[in-house]
Amino acid sequence: MVFSQPSGRNKQSLFGTSDDRKKPMPTFRLQPKSPPPPSMPTADELLDTAKVVALGMHTRFRGVRVREALVFQGPAGWGEFAPFVEYDDAEAKLWLAAGIEAAYLGAPEPTRDSVRVNATVPAVPAADVAALIARYPGVDTVKVKVAEPGQSLDDDVARVAAARELVENVRIDANGGWTVPEAIEAIAAIGEVEYVEQPCRTAEELAEVRKAVSVPIAADESIRRSGDPMRVAQLGAADVAVLKVAPLGGMRALLNLAHTLPMDVVVSSALDTAVGIAAGVNAAAALPNLHRACGLGTGELFTRDVAPSFRIERGVVKPRRVEPGIDLPLASPERTQWWHDRLRRCHAELVRR
Ligand SMILES: O=C(O)CCC(=O)C1=CC=C[C@@H](O)[C@@H]1C(=O)O
Numbered sequence: 001m002v003f004s005q006p007s008g009r010n011k012q013s014l015f016g017t018s019d020d021r022k023k024p025m026p027t028f029r030l031q032p033k034s035p036p037p038p039s040m041p042t043a044d045e046l047l048d049t050a051k052v053v054a055l056g057m058h059t060r061f062r063g064v065r066v067r068e069a070l071v072f073q074g075p076a077g078w079g080e081f082a083p084f085v086e087y088d089d090a091e092a093k094l095w096l097a098a099g100i101e102a103a104y105l106g107a108p109e110p111t112r113d114s115v116r117v118n119a120t121v122p123a124v125p126a127a128d129v130a131a132l133i134a135r136y137p138g139v140d141t142v143k144v145k146v147a148e149p150g151q152s153l154d155d156d157v158a159r160v161a162a163a164r165e166l167v168e169n170v171r172i173d174a175n176g177g178w179t180v181p182e183a184i185e186a187i188a189a190i191g192e193v194e195y196v197e198q199p200c201r202t203a204e205e206l207a208e209v210r211k212a213v214s215v216p217i218a219a220d221e222s223i224r225r226s227g228d229p230m231r232v233a234q235l236g237a238a239d240v241a242v243l244k245v246a247p248l249g250g251m252r253a254l255l256n257l258a259h260t261l262p263m264d265v266v267v268s269s270a271l272d273t274a275v276g277i278a279a280g281v282n283a284a285a286a287l288p289n290l291h292r293a294c295g296l297g298t299g300e301l302f303t304r305d306v307a308p309s310f311r312i313e314r315g316v317v318k319p320r321r322v323e324p325g326i327d328l329p330l331a332s333p334e335r336t337q338w339w340h341d342r343l344r345r346c347h348a349e350l351v352r353r
């Protein structure tokens with residue numbers, strides 16, 4: 001597989017271009033007049049510069065206590081390969097495509113020089129919310145996790161109330177944890193929010209909840225894990241699309257999808273290291289329209305990152321180049337081997353496409 005060199009707005013990715021937005025799903029093709037394209041990097045080339053890191057977290061987040069990631073360097077910068085450990089190769093290969101895009105093609109053309117971010121509050125006790133939000137100077141939006149297994153609706157109501165006391169705009173994320181009746185009951189108990197992200201598991205359930213409540217509904221897993229991101233739009237299941245660079249296969253794939261979806265988008269992290277966050281910030285900075293705060297402040301959840309976290313000032317972050325340091329918190333030799341093997345399998349799947 002080959003792809004073209006970066007060349008202004010017509011840069012191409014493994015999965016599409018940022019300005020050829022009529023296509024419903026990104027496709028790979030060459031530009032006839034561009035300079036001879038470099039080869040797709042081999043797995044050996046990627047592994048030559050690869051570092052596998054294990055980053056501690058302040059609080060457990062989506063069941064993760066230690067975030068593992070593989071980062072590698074290419075001619076355009078650093079890329080990240082960090083699909084969650086339970087994902088199979090068919091899903092994980094998109095994350096590799098995103099990392100290769102960042103390291104070998106670089107960022108799409110920006111349309112803005114800063115991106116508004118939200119604070120992210122894991123399913124912590126209400127008493128801990130203020131200290132978490134304090135890590136996000138100047139933000140006007142907080143995303144609060146709800147529907148955590150083992151917790152009650154009262155816990156959710158208390159956590160959201162604690163966030164509301166500090167920040168004007170609150171959104172909640174249930175990660176598909178409610179049934180339709182539970183979602184309707186919980187939304188009534190929690191009250192006014194900016195939106196409810198993925199209240200239930202399926203797009204059909206999201207559509208049902210959306211009909212029954214007045215608060216906006218956002219789709220996350222129904223887009224990034226469904227195999228058919230347009231289904232949410234066809235079913236009228238959401239008002240907002242939460243888009244993540246790595247699960248969608250790259251910055252340009254995200255831009256293509258944002259262009260095609262008939263709704264507001266929010267760019268969010270996939271619990272990325274600073275390398276992956278850079279790709280998220282670059283994608284958000286390249287969107288022609290962006291009206292809501294983005295979930296790109298998750299560097300604050302790590303005790304240590306591969307490079308200094310994106311500094312949040314007055315509620316915004318700015319695109320920047322990220323260079324991992326030399327003194328990294330490396331994973332064990334066994335885990336490193338596991339990630340190398342996984343990268344080789346995903347690379348083989350990408351080449352086979
Ligand atoms: O959107 C945010 O504020 C931060 C990112 C975030 O919440 C997530 C990142 C990674 C995995 C997910 O479980 C989670 C989400 O569901 O949106």
Ligand SMILES: [Mg+2]
Pocket residue numbers: 173175197198220221242
């Ligand atoms: Mg979510």
